[in-house]
Amino acid sequence: MDMVANLALGFGVAFTVKNLGLCFLGCMIGTLIGVLPGVGPIATIAMLLPITFGLDPVGALIMLAGIYYGAQYGGSTTAILVNIPGEATSIVTVLDGHQMARNGRAGAALGISAIGSFFAGSVATIVIAALAAPLTRVALLFGPAEYFSLMVMGLIFAVVLARGSVIKAVAMVLLGLTLSTVGQDLETGADRMTFGWPELSDGIDFTTIAMGMFGFAEILRNLESPETRDVLKSKIGSLLPNWEEMKQSLMPVLRGTGLGAALGILPGNGAVLGPFASYTLEKKIAKDPSRFGKGAIEGVAGPESANNAGAQTSFIPLLTLGIPPNAVMALMVGAMTIHGIVPGPQVMEKRPDLFWGMIASMWIGNLMLLIINLPMIGLWVKLLKVPYRMLFPSILMFCCIGIYSVNNNPFDVMITAFFGLVGYAFIKMGFEVAPLLLGFVLGKLMEEYLRRSILMSRGDWSVFVDFVNRPISAVLIAIAVLMLIISFLPAITKKRDTVFVE
Amino acid sequence: MFAGLFIIAFGLLIMWASSNLTGGRGANLGPGSFPRGLSFLLVAVGVVIIVQALTVVGPRLEAWSIRGPVFVLGAVLLFAMTIRGTTLNIPGIGRTDLLPPLGLIVAGPLTLVVASLAATERNWTQTLIFSAAMTAFCILLFKVALRLPIPVAPWAGW
Numbered sequence: 001m002d003m004v005a006n007l008a009l010g011f012g013v014a015f016t017v018k019n020l021g022l023c024f025l026g027c028m029i030g031t032l033i034g035v036l037p038g039v040g041p042i043a044t045i046a047m048l049l050p051i052t053f054g055l056d057p058v059g060a061l062i063m064l065a066g067i068y069y070g071a072q073y074g075g076s077t078t079a080i081l082v083n084i085p086g087e088a089t090s091i092v093t094v095l096d097g098h099q100m101a102r103n104g105r106a107g108a109a110l111g112i113s114a115i116g117s118f119f120a121g122s123v124a125t126i127v128i129a130a131l132a133a134p135l136t137r138v139a140l141l142f143g144p145a146e147y148f149s150l151m152v153m154g155l156i157f158a159v160v161l162a163r164g165s166v167i168k169a170v171a172m173v174l175l176g177l178t179l180s181t182v183g184q185d186l187e188t189g190a191d192r193m194t195f196g197w198p199e200l201s202d203g204i205d206f207t208t209i210a211m212g213m214f215g216f217a218e219i220l221r222n223l224e225s226p227e228t229r230d231v232l233k234s235k236i237g238s239l240l241p242n243w244e245e246m247k248q249s250l251m252p253v254l255r256g257t258g259l260g261a262a263l264g265i266l267p268g269n270g271a272v273l274g275p276f277a278s279y280t281l282e283k284k285i286a287k288d289p290s291r292f293g294k295g296a297i298e299g300v301a302g303p304e305s306a307n308n309a310g311a312q313t314s315f316i317p318l319l320t321l322g323i324p325p326n327a328v329m330a331l332m333v334g335a336m337t338i339h340g341i342v343p344g345p346q347v348m349e350k351r352p353d354l355f356w357g358m359i360a361s362m363w364i365g366n367l368m369l370l371i372i373n374l375p376m377i378g379l380w381v382k383l384l385k386v387p388y389r390m391l392f393p394s395i396l397m398f399c400c401i402g403i404y405s406v407n408n409n410p411f412d413v414m415i416t417a418f419f420g421l422v423g424y425a426f427i428k429m430g431f432e433v434a435p436l437l438l439g440f441v442l443g444k445l446m447e448e449y450l451r452r453s454i455l456m457s458r459g460d461w462s463v464f465v466d467f468v469n470r471p472i473s474a475v476l477i478a479i480a481v482l483m484l485i486i487s488f489l490p491a492i493t494k495k496r497d498t499v500f501v502e
Numbered sequence: 503m504f505a506g507l508f509i510i511a512f513g514l515l516i517m518w519a520s521s522n523l524t525g526g527r528g529a530n531l532g533p534g535s536f537p538r539g540l541s542f543l544l545v546a547v548g549v550v551i552i553v554q555a556l557t558v559v560g561p562r563l564e565a566w567s568i569r570g571p572v573f574v575l576g577a578v579l580l581f582a583m584t585i586r587g588t589t590l591n592i593p594g595i596g597r598t599d600l601l602p603p604l605g606l607i608v609a610g611p612l613t614l615v616v617a618s619l620a621a622t623e624r625n626w627t628q629t630l631i632f633s634a635a636m637t638a639f640c641i642l643l644f645k646v647a648l649r650l651p652i653p654v655a656p657w658a659g660w
Contacts, residue, residue: 050650051648051650054648054649165551165554167547167550167551167554168505168551170547171505171509171544171547171548171551174540174543174544174547175509175512175544177540178512178516178537178540178541178544181536181537181540185523185533187533188532188533190523190533192519192520192523192533192534192537193516193519193520193537195519216574216575216578219570219574220567220570220571220574223567223569223570223574223620223621224567224570387623388621389618389621389623390628390632392574392617392620392621393577393613393614393617393618393632393633393636394614394636396574396577396578396613396614396617397581397610397613397614397617397636397637397640398640399578400578400581400582400585400613401606401640401644401650401652404581404582404585404652405644405650405651405652408651408652410581410582410583410585410586410588411582413578413579413581413582413585414578414579414582416578417575417578417579417582420571420574420575420578421571421575424570424571428566429504429505429508430505431505447536450531450536451531451535451536454530454531455530455531459530
């Protein structure tokens with residue numbers, strides 16, 4: 001019953017004119033960036049963080065969340081019509097979605113991806129509402145040692161589930177943690193690693209790292225590969241799938257939703273993993289697997305549902321434990337901190353309006369996306385014709401104005417340019433930058449919990465693995481170590497590669 | 503290989519930077535212990551990356567492009583230097599104004615035009631019209647609508 005009362009409170013908050021407007025705005029922007037190839041949700045949220053300063057926290061988070069799941073919708077439009085994944089999670093949609101478009105079923109592909117996403121989003125919203133309270137209660141039992149171990153586990157998961165080399169991802173997490181120590185020490189106030197630069201004594205601004213490494217570095221990467229956009233010239237056709245297609249999609253949508261919702265909760269890039277898992281599953285259990293890759297509607301319905309469910313449930317670790325499972329959620333932590341909210345189990349107690357308002361807004365947002373996407377598809381297709389050579393200077397300009405406005409300080413803009421160069425160098429050396437951002441966001445908390453645990457244990461470092469007195473912490477560490485070992489086993493590494501290649 | 507060396511170098515840099523911080527003893531970890539611990543881990547990970555690079559045949563390093571970074575990041579630096587002007591602190595001479603505060607109305611088109619140079623295709627008329635229109639749009643959006651305290655034309659007091 002609690003859940004119903006909570007959701008009622010949430011809908012009360014979300015149904016104000018202002019919050020509805022912000023939700024709509026977020027969904028529009030999200031769809032826009034999902035549609036435009038080369039502009040990711042991470043860069044956009046980083047870009048818009050400063051603009052949310054003027055809003056109240058509830059409104060700001062509702063809008064940012066809308067951008068995130070809106071981008072998942074928009075990404076599929078580009079995948080189906082242009083054969084380019086507008087967003088990392090729609091890589092799989094390209095395979096069968098674009099083939100469907102070639103076969104003259106573009107409308108049906110767009111339709112089923114919207115319907116599947118809406119269904120998955122609605123289910124995921126209920127999952128969040130149902131899981132939030134019990135998980136929060138568990139989290140409140142946690143002491144500093146458990147928290148530290150939980151964060152270690154979260155980071156290891158993020159590393160193992162990241163694309164590319166595990167060891168390089170470990171290096172990125174460590175780099176992120178190190179960057180978080182720049183600035184004044186939490187306890188003694190001593191300047192740390194500032195190299196005598198007064199500009200650095202406040203620490204490195206989260207937005208400069210995020211925008212530099214994601215926004216600028218992404219632009220640099222995109223500029224290297226000349227764009228070829230093969231926008232579908234033929235007609236889109238009816239947006240409603242026919243009866244046969246509906247029947248074929250029903251089970252994939254259900255399975256995709258379940259898989260996506262479960263994987264989305266995992267730390268790491270859960271929302272990216274869901275579509276891959278769903279596609280593999282559908283192909284495996286299909287009566288005729290050879291249809292896949294040639295326009296099988298199951299290959300669109302399943303992954304699309306999975307990616308939206310995952311996008312939504314990835315809010316669970318953030319909202320209940322205060323631990324961001326991926327880079328976008330790390331940005332949400334940044335947004336919450338800017339507004340003076342410490343993410344974690346306390347949020348639900350102290351700010352139920354914010355917590356449930358945001359969850360309710362997700363359901364409303366999903367409904368809005370259905371309306372935004374289907375009738376307005378023509379408009380989005382036109383937008384695809386904006387050439388990248390005009391797009392990227394505009395993004396650059398927005399970024400510059402955004403970073404400048406955080407502290408009214410041009411120095412921040414220079415720091416961002418520096419991180420842009422560093423991010424570009426990382427990409428060239430084969431590093432993924434997302435783990436770095438996670439490490440950076442968790443760094444300060446981890447250090448605090450580590451120091452507190454050691455202080456409480458009177459210098460005994462075995463607190464984290466003490467199975468008798470601290471079983472939760474010990475289990476978390478054990479899982480983390482196990483994951484790490486498994487990821488280094490050659491057989492698994494090979495399998496992991498094929499999952500991501502396909 | 504190169505990546506591993508980079509990580510090791512960074513680890514050593516942190517080790518050096520945190521060497522003047524107190525590490526703390528026993529139960530009380532000082533400000534230096536966390537960074538120092540990380541620096542050791544970084545060096546260790548760097549070694550593993552090098553070993554891996556030497557034993558596993560991976561894809562070759564991608565070529566770096568010069569044009570993109572120079573014009574894109576150059577445009578960003580220009581924005582930073584022109585929006586509120588730049589003052590240099592030269593030893594012996596003292597504070598010198600390198601650039602006066604020019605504001606968004608100058609920094610905007612400058613940033614956009616320089617950034618456009620990063621693309622391989624070029625159409626000057628289009629770029630100039632686009633830059634002017636985009637700057638006007640930004641002024642309307644950020645200064646007029648969102649009221650961010652960004653200098654638009656400081657010499658005219660706006």
